[in-house]
Amino acid sequence: MSSVIQLNRLTRNFGSLRAVDQVSFEVERGAIFGLLGPNGSGKSTIIRMLCGVLQPTGGSAHVLGFDVAHDAEQIKRQIGYMSQSFSLYSDLSVRENIEFYGRIYGLSPEKLEQRFQEIIELTSLGDRLDQLAGSLSGGWKQRLALGCALIHEPQVLFLDEPTAGIDPVARRDLWDLLFDLAGQGVTLFVTTHYMDEAERCSDVGYIYDSRLIVCGKPDELKHLPSVTPEGTARFEIETVDPATKLATFRELDGVQDATLFGQTIHVLADQRLSETDLLQQIEEERETAQIRPITPSLEDVFVTLSRAEGLNHSDIDRSTQTPVEVCPKPTSPKSPESEIVSEDQLIRKKPAPTRASLMAGFWAILVKEFSHVRREPATLLFVFAVPVLQTIIFGFAIDTQIENIPTVIYDLDGRSSARELRDTFANTRTFQIIERVFDEDAFHYALQSGKAKVGVIIPPDYSDRLLRGEQVSVQVLIDGSDSQVATTALNASNLLGLNLSTQMAKQFAETLPRVPARDAQGAAALPLEVRPRLLYNPDLESSHFFVPGLVGIILQLVTLFLTSFAIVRERELGTLEQLFVTPVSKSGLMLGKLVPYALIGFVETLIVLTVMVFFFGVPIHGSLWELLVLSLLFLVCGLGLGMLVSTVSRTQLQAVQFAFLIMLPSVLLSGFMFPRSQMPLPIYLFTFIIPVTYFLEILRGIVLRGADITDLLPHIAGLTLCCIAIIGISLKRFQKQLS
Numbered sequence: 057m058s059s060v061i062q063l064n065r066l067t068r069n070f071g072s073l074r075a076v077d078q079v080s081f082e083v084e085r086g087a088i089f090g091l092l093g094p095n096g097s098g099k100s101t102i103i104r105m106l107c108g109v110l111q112p113t114g115g116s117a118h119v120l121g122f123d124v125a126h127d128a129e130q131i132k133r134q135i136g137y138m139s140q141s142f143s144l145y146s147d148l149s150v151r152e153n154i155e156f157y158g159r160i161y162g163l164s165p166e167k168l169e170q171r172f173q174e175i176i177e178l179t180s181l182g183d184r185l186d187q188l189a190g191s192l193s194g195g196w197k198q199r200l201a202l203g204c205a206l207i208h209e210p211q212v213l214f215l216d217e218p219t220a221g222i223d224p225v226a227r228r229d230l231w232d233l234l235f236d237l238a239g240q241g242v243t244l245f246v247t248t249h250y251m252d253e254a255e256r257c258s259d260v261g262y263i264y265d266s267r268l269i270v271c272g273k274p275d276e277l278k279h280l281p282s283v284t285p286e287g288t289a290r291f292e293i294e295t296v297d298p299a300t301k302l303a304t305f306r307e308l309d310g311v312q313d314a315t316l317f318g319q320t321i322h323v324l325a326d327q328r329l330s331e332t333d334l335l336q337q338i339e340e341e342r343e344t345a346q347i348r349p350i351t352p353s354l355e356d357v358f359v360t361l362s363r364a365e366g367l368n369h370s371d372i373d374r375s376t377q378t379p380v381e382v383c384p385k386p387t388s389p390k391s392p393e394s395e396i397v398s399e400d401q402l403i404r405k406k407p408a409p410t411r412a413s414l415m416a417g418f419w420a421i422l423v424k425e426f427s428h429v430r431r432e433p434a435t436l437l438f439v440f441a442v443p444v445l446q447t448i449i450f451g452f453a454i455d456t457q458i459e460n461i462p463t464v465i466y467d468l469d470g471r472s473s474a475r476e477l478r479d480t481f482a483n484t485r486t487f488q489i490i491e492r493v494f495d496e497d498a499f500h501y502a503l504q505s506g507k508a509k510v511g512v513i514i515p516p517d518y519s520d521r522l523l524r525g526e527q528v529s530v531q532v533l534i535d536g537s538d539s540q541v542a543t544t545a546l547n548a549s550n551l552l553g554l555n556l557s558t559q560m561a562k563q564f565a566e567t568l569p570r571v572p573a574r575d576a577q578g579a580a581a582l583p584l585e586v587r588p589r590l591l592y593n594p595d596l597e598s599s600h601f602f603v604p605g606l607v608g609i610i611l612q613l614v615t616l617f618l619t620s621f622a623i624v625r626e627r628e629l630g631t632l633e634q635l636f637v638t639p640v641s642k643s644g645l646m647l648g649k650l651v652p653y654a655l656i657g658f659v660e661t662l663i664v665l666t667v668m669v670f671f672f673g674v675p676i677h678g679s680l681w682e683l684l685v686l687s688l689l690f691l692v693c694g695l696g697l698g699m700l701v702s703t704v705s706r707t708q709l710q711a712v713q714f715a716f717l718i719m720l721p722s723v724l725l726s727g728f729m730f731p732r733s734q735m736p737l738p739i740y741l742f743t744f745i746i747p748v749t750y751f752l753e754i755l756r757g758i759v760l761r762g763a764d765i766t767d768l769l770p771h772i773a774g775l776t777l778c779c780i781a782i783i784g785i786s787l788k789r790f791q792k793q794l795s
């Protein structure tokens with residue numbers, strides 16, 4: 057028999073914590089090796105190192121002859137891994153999960169079909185193929201996880217607490233499956249807390265506080281002298297309410313140790329004491345208790361050895377202490393290729409036919425991502441309906457033209473000149489006369505209650521003064537609480553006063569021998585006439601300004617949220633760790649995750665542009681192709697931002713928070729709502745690192761002004777630089793995390 061797994065003083069530290077401390081043992085081909093130990097003792101850390109997803113800090117380990125530190129990729133192709141918690145895709149069906157893993161391992165369609173049938177037969181999942189994995193019961197979930205881990209015919213299967221949380225029947229069924237596999241020559245490496253499962257293993261190791269305490273075949277371990285030292289014997293005592301009597305038994309003369317085992321107590325006592333001698337010491341037990349000699353169970357072995365370890369704990373020089381070893385000791389250093397596995401096994405060792413490449417796993421991930429999107433109606437709504445709604449709502453709701461400001465008039469004159477003034481106010485689109493009041497209290501109440509935002513007081517001598525050729529003051533009170541409305545009212549009332557004054561002045565001027573100037577018809581006129589003309593958006597429709605900007609904002613919103621969520625969700629569910637144990641390449645994983653959302657983002661751009669053109673009547677004056685190409689550039693930027701968010705977020709909630717942190721300046725400072733030129737200098741400078749700033753200039757340039765690439769070069773350069781920086785940083789962080 058040869059070893060397929062070999063650990064030699066394998067060590068792993070997490071900062072100052074030593075999670076695995078110089079662990080050495082070997083596992084033979086076809087064995088069912090059980091690694092036991094309390095919570096936090098280092099079992100999962102050992103498995104993760106053996107699977108090639110965690111680098112050892114010290115020592116070495118080989119799996120199938122490959123060094124875990126250097127040949128992780130070769131190892132991953134030939135092992136299967138079933139993680140502690142269910143880490144398959146809950147929103148994919150049983151069939152989709154199995155097929156996904158088949159594709160990840162690069163199985164050809166024919167091979168996948170063949171393996172699929174074999175897996176279904178082995179796991180009896182045939183009746184549940186179209187059921188979503190998330191809706192399976194615990195036992196069936198574990199069967200599915202086992203099926204996925206076996207799809208590529210691994211030679212070694214690592215199972216991290218495979219039966220945790222499932223009922224006894226499902227547990228037994230799963231173990232039957234494991235025995236079948238071992239019978240087929242698959243080596244099984246199982247961690248468990250259950251002693252009955254340990255008894256089923258061909259070999260067991262017990263790890264305590266990061267150190268291997270004992271390792272060997274269950275029967276050999278039970279006969280270890282350190283477990284039942286010479287001159288001692290073990291007894292099982294069946295008594296009523298054993299928990300309350302444990303302390304009494306421990307105190308008995310000749311008893312070295314007593315431990316509770318369910319409804320019984322196991323006692324380690326001097327061999328010279330007979331069963332009756334023991335019971336004689338406690339009066340009330342003499343008649344009722346049953347006592348019999350036993351060989352130690354594995355639990356006895358582990359309890360005894362870990363007690364001994366606990367007692368000696370502080371005195372141990374860990375570098376020199378060796379575990380009680382019964383299993384084969386690794387003899388290092390040796391060439392793994394030549395000595396650990398035989399020649400004939402080396403032939404088997406060759407990876408199953410795979411399409412290994414830089415892009416390994418890309419197709420599998422791409423198909424899977426689309427399945428997620430298809431399964432999630434909420435995502436579909438978010439992707440397709442929300443942008444359209446947003447465009448429509450924003451396009452209508454954000455209207456910077458302020459009209460119909462409610463106005464109250466208090467006319468103390470009431471004659472025809474005053475009426476003319478009232479009509480002038482009424483005829484503008486800016487003011488809307490809602491009320492004419494006749495006393496001062498009503499006037500002030502209208503303003504104070506907020507009914508009116510503007511109040512006009514026409515004085516009693518308005519007409520008289522005009523007739524006398526004297527200057528007359530008309531008071532206009534403006535509610536300043538909404539600065540935008542107030543500014544508009546202020547400008548409009550000033551302009552109204554000026555226009556009216558000019559008209560009156562021109563009438564007087566006609567009677568004079570000389571006037572400041574005359575127009576083409578010879579009438580009196582002002583010497584200077586300014587003729588403004590509005591370009592690109594002559595009607596000053598605010599939708600023309602906002603809707604193109606919305607394309608950029610929505611595009612960033614969707615790509616940012618979807619990408620970051622897709623990656624963080626995978627990490628949160630534990631499926632990312634499951635993927636790392638497969639031969640999926642980093643670039644395959646990354647592109648597989650990004651490409652679907654790039655496509656979705658692009659389709660969205662088309663939808664929002666269509667709404668812009670046909671719903672809001674905003675024509676695209678420039679080149680549509682240029683617009684689409686530059687949108688793609690911006691899209692890459694958005695995906696990069698999504699990836700960046702995913703690298704700093706542990707949970708989906710954190711991802712939302714970080715995504716909002718990015719969206720906020722994108723909406724408020726990019727020029728989408730407020731002109732950048734009016735911002736204080738530090739903030740203005742900050743706007744240059746916001747990608748959407750450049751994209752908005754590009755969008756408005758192409759859509760409204762018909763600008764071409766040369767006109768927009770500075771903005772294109774800015775966007776490109778942002779894109780390179782964001783993608784560079786996020787790729788680096790993402791790659792680092794994958795490593």
Ligand SMILES: Nc1ncnc2c1ncn2[C@@H]1O[C@H](COP(=O)(O)OP(=O)(O)OP(=O)(O)O)[C@@H](O)[C@H]1O
Pocket residue numbers: 070073074075093094095096097098099100101102140
């Ligand atoms: N990525 C990590 N960073 C820091 N500490 C870690 C990390 N992974 C594990 N540890 C620590 O290493 C120790 C061993 O953890 P490990 O998960 O290997 O234990 P375990 O025996 O598998 O426990 P359980 O049975 O509860 O799964 C624990 O103290 C754990 O907190």
